[in-house]
Amino acid sequence: MKLLELSGIGKRFGGLNALTDVSLHIGRGEIYGLIGPNGAGKTTLFNVITGLYQPDSGEFNFNGKRYRAAKPHVLAGAGIARTFQNIRLFANLTALENVMIGRHVRTRSGVMGSIMNSRAMRLEEKACRDKAGELLNLVGLKKPHQTLAKNLSYGEQRRLEIARALAMEPLLLALDEPAAGMNATETENLKELIEGIRNAGITVLLIEHDVKLIMGLCDRVAVLDYGRKIAEGVPDEVRNDPQVISAYLGVDGE
Amino acid sequence: MPNAHEAGIFKRQRRRILLAAILLVLPFAVDGILGRGWLRIVDFAMLYIMLALGLNIVVGYAGLLDLGYIAFFAVGAYCYALSASPHLALAFPQLFPDGVHLSFLIVLPAAALLAGGMGVLLGAPTLKLRGDYLAIVTLGFGEIIRIFMNNLNAPVNLTNGPQGISRIDPISIAGLSLNATQRIFGITLPSVHLYFYLFLCFAGLVVFVSQRLEKSRIGRAWMAIREDEIAASAMGINTRNLKLLAFAMGAASGGISGTLFAGFQGFVSPESFSLMESVMVLCMVVLGGMGHIYGVILGGLLLALLPELLRHSVLPMQQALFGKTIIDPESLRMLLFGIALILVMLYRPAGLWPSRVRRRELSSDERPDETA
């Protein structure tokens, strides 16, 4: 069962081909790894499937629907949630508020309900708050939930981003280098968290430079280099692929 | 724990009652101690506070810079001026031999809708773009509205040009004219007092709506957009619609204030709606504390009273020192505003009275590096 299927995705920035004819598919319940040297186009691919960039060519299919140039909020509603490589939290809001904002797509209260403080709205608000609290505990945020996002440590901010994304009850969770800047214990905890997320039935798409983490977690891995998919398969296969090795140890010694 | 919680509610309740009592006797106190002229000034200050609260929804919550906010105030004011004065008899003598005299209660919602609708028309093309464009477009819009008000006196006299429209009907509610002294429950209430209470009701309404929205899903979405629009859209927030909503609500609230203004003053002219007025309202929001209702109220109050204080202090002081007026208080005031805007943004971006969350953030004051 395919959850996400990309076909022939291309994206250019001026003269730079950030993505060229990328096709791949991710099955439901998989943990799918995306690796490649710096500037290979991994984040760009994330931006395409979350609607932040419009692809110049190709299209993708998510949960049985075709998308070409969809708005980010539409794709979020369809069930794609993500974190950002260069953390994008709502810095001046509390950790709890950040996660509650993640509930936006799964809640309904409108202007009138909010002004009237209707019963439905109060119930929804309470459920939203409770759920947000649970998620903060799940990702292991120890600081008070009222702490401003910008006053959290790097690792905590990364986990808060995951909690915020989980609040959207996604079908697909896309994580852009979640372990960057984490120490060994934090990375270990992260690994358990991601496994827990998958066991809860959420498909995971993971960009990571930490090879150990990728190899230990992923069911399948794709490798991007200069915007092209140069390999795909189970971790062991990919690790020994000569093209992958040369891409990583390649001419410019990345 | 429940006891502490109850005590908290009780304390808040008591504070509210106290505040209400103070506001109720305020007009009598101002009238008795400072005189009726000052009460009139306080009435105007209430209008400004209302404007500032409306703009706060746009700038403070959603983070959109609206530099032509006063245009919506103007729309409201002219709406009431045209539909509750003899003026239209000049333009359409056959159609309206006595002008148009609609009730305030009809014009008010219509003006709010019209102003909100104009906000949507203006916001729709701009709000999907970067915030700076909105600033410029609203700036231009404010100017355009003024050009039209100034020139729509020929060939058909709609606005009476720079002279403005006078003899506007006083606001009257349920047959009770606010321009005359009224006796209610045995208490004699002069016109300025009546207007004070009317404005208080509307300001209270804006505060109420702002507070409810601030703590709701909608308010959180606005703040998300203000903090990081891209992340907000990735969270499934329809940023364009929500920005439009904030913009329209701010505009509608400006339209309401304008209607009240026209009825209170009985006269409107383009002069009241210059760019400087927009800037002044913006200053109230920024100085008071963007996004914090009480801060904004404080800002509105301070800046509305400041010109009067300057008039009463700077002029006599200059006369005493130099024997003539060297700096006129008007430009001194604007100069101070400009400097205050710069200084606040540089040194106290959350304003004079930031919200509790903001205060905490200022005191913790460790800035994680932003070069991610």
Add this chain to the structure above:
Amino acid sequence: MEIFLQQIINGLVQGSVYALVALGYTMVYGILGLINFAHGEVVMMGAMVSLSALSLMAGLPPLVSLPLSLLLAVAFCMLLGYGIERIAYRPLRHAPRLAPLITAIGVSIVLQNLAMLIWGRDYHSFPQLFANHAHRMAGAIINDIQLAIVVAAFLMMAGLMLVVHRTRLGRAMRAVAENQHAAQLMGVDVNRVVSVTFMMGSALAAVAGVMVSANYGLAHYYMGFLLGLKAFTAAVLGGIGNLRGAMLGGLLLGLIESLGAGYIGDITGGFMGSQYQDVFAFLVLIAVLIFRPSGLLGERLAERA
């Protein structure tokens, strides 16, 4: 036909001024991604300073006093531009976007009211230094001042293009505009480039200010506001951040405005007259934002996510 030609000439003259001012907006935007709201006031300051200088040098021959006062205005505005950037923008370079916008408004109010305190609320008339000959061209008239404005504007734009495309400084500017962070890593002194950009933009603004007041024979503390707004529109029309775009946008806007003002009476059957001239720029701005937000020459760049 004569009226048409005359409006074209007027439009070109006005458009050259818009183009010069628009360049200032576009250069700063290209480098910092910031709309320098105070730019219009810099133009006004240039006009006012040159006027004051001229009246101080009233005894000197015009061939000496005019260039001298122009130079003074340029120097003053360059300092002003440098100061504005240092005080109001640099400390907020990494702050949320709203912050520098608000300080920019603050600067603009301060400059306007300072000017009012110094020069008063009255219009100041620009002295007539030379006999301003009128030349007939196929029935339309262009005078010396207008001719000088167009020629000077084109020379300055050509000079600017040379600087940006042919010098080390220009290369550094383009590098910073492309990617500030990378430019810094490559050893470009970003702060210096930004300062120089502001100063160049302000110098152009000063010249534009002198041109406007010479053309209309008037200067006023409030003249910068509308001029700034229109020049910004010109920059957006051409594609903000794009130098050629600013020039094209400026000229086009000047033409649209003067043709519009010339014919609005006919179009609306006499309902609206030339007092609505200022509305055109705004309509152009809205139209561009709706139909082609990246402007005529601007390329569509996705915001980095």
